[in-house]
Amino acid sequence: MTRLPELPFPLLPAGPQAPWSYGEGALSVRAGAREDLFVPPAGDSLTPASDAPRLLGTPPPGDFQLIARVTVGFVGAGDAGALYLETGEQEWPRREWAKLCFELSPDTPTVCSVVTRGYSDDVNSAVVEGGSVWLRISRTGKAFAFHASADGERWTFVRVFALGDAEKATGARIGFLAQCPTADGCAVTFDSVAFRGYAPKGLRDGS
Numbered sequence: 001m002t003r004l005p006e007l008p009f010p011l012l013p014a015g016p017q018a019p020w021s022y023g024e025g026a027l028s029v030r031a032g033a034r035e036d037l038f039v040p041p042a043g044d045s046l047t048p049a050s051d052a053p054r055l056l057g058t059p060p061p062g063d064f065q066l067i068a069r070v071t072v073g074f075v076g077a078g079d080a081g082a083l084y085l086e087t088g089e090q091e092w093p094r095r096e097w098a099k100l101c102f103e104l105s106p107d108t109p110t111v112c113s114v115v116t117r118g119y120s121d122d123v124n125s126a127v128v129e130g131g132s133v134w135l136r137i138s139r140t141g142k143a144f145a146f147h148a149s150a151d152g153e154r155w156t157f158v159r160v161f162a163l164g165d166a167e168k169a170t171g172a173r174i175g176f177l178a179q180c181p182t183a184d185g186c187a188v189t190f191d192s193v194a195f196r197g198y199a200p201k202g203l204r205d206g207s
Helices: 166-170
Strands: 012-014 021-023 026-032 054-057 064-072 080-086 096-104 109-117 123-127 132-140 143-149 156-161 173-179 185-196
Touching (some): 026 173, 054 080, 064 096, 096 132, 096 143, 109 132, 173 185
Antiparallel strands (some): 012 054, 021 026, 026 185, 054 173, 064 185, 080 096, 080 173, 109 123, 143 156
């Protein structure tokens, strides 16, 4: 179990074993070789071909925002650090989950998002100038929203979506993920982590 002073809930590891560490306000991890979390939409299986290390917890009931600045030591295509969300049963294979990534896609740092309801979709949202980007997952009522920011102040809308019914949304687990689908490993750091017990004022107004 890991406790971050910025979060009102503990975190537990999931997926492959990984060297999660926290110090001086930064959560760090290294994804191993060929570790990814994706269910190809053109495939015949609902089980992902691989898995990626995650550190997850259950937030308090109600609306929230989980925020972090993400820095990735990019090595190969698909390397990413992500904020992650899952609902429903906790046994694998996971059927309903989503991730908001800072990803090398395929050779350009990009904000990407994936929502999986059985199979995964895959969306590139914006190219990132620099080595870090701020990411935010929010729960607003029965829905979830993804945003990205260059400075942690003004937020750009990425997407809004539902995962399962209202009961599943209320019991969602959230946290952090690292992936390295094509290379031999990459380092990811999450700093400036923050949790707010309310939703953004608006999803498309920069707040």
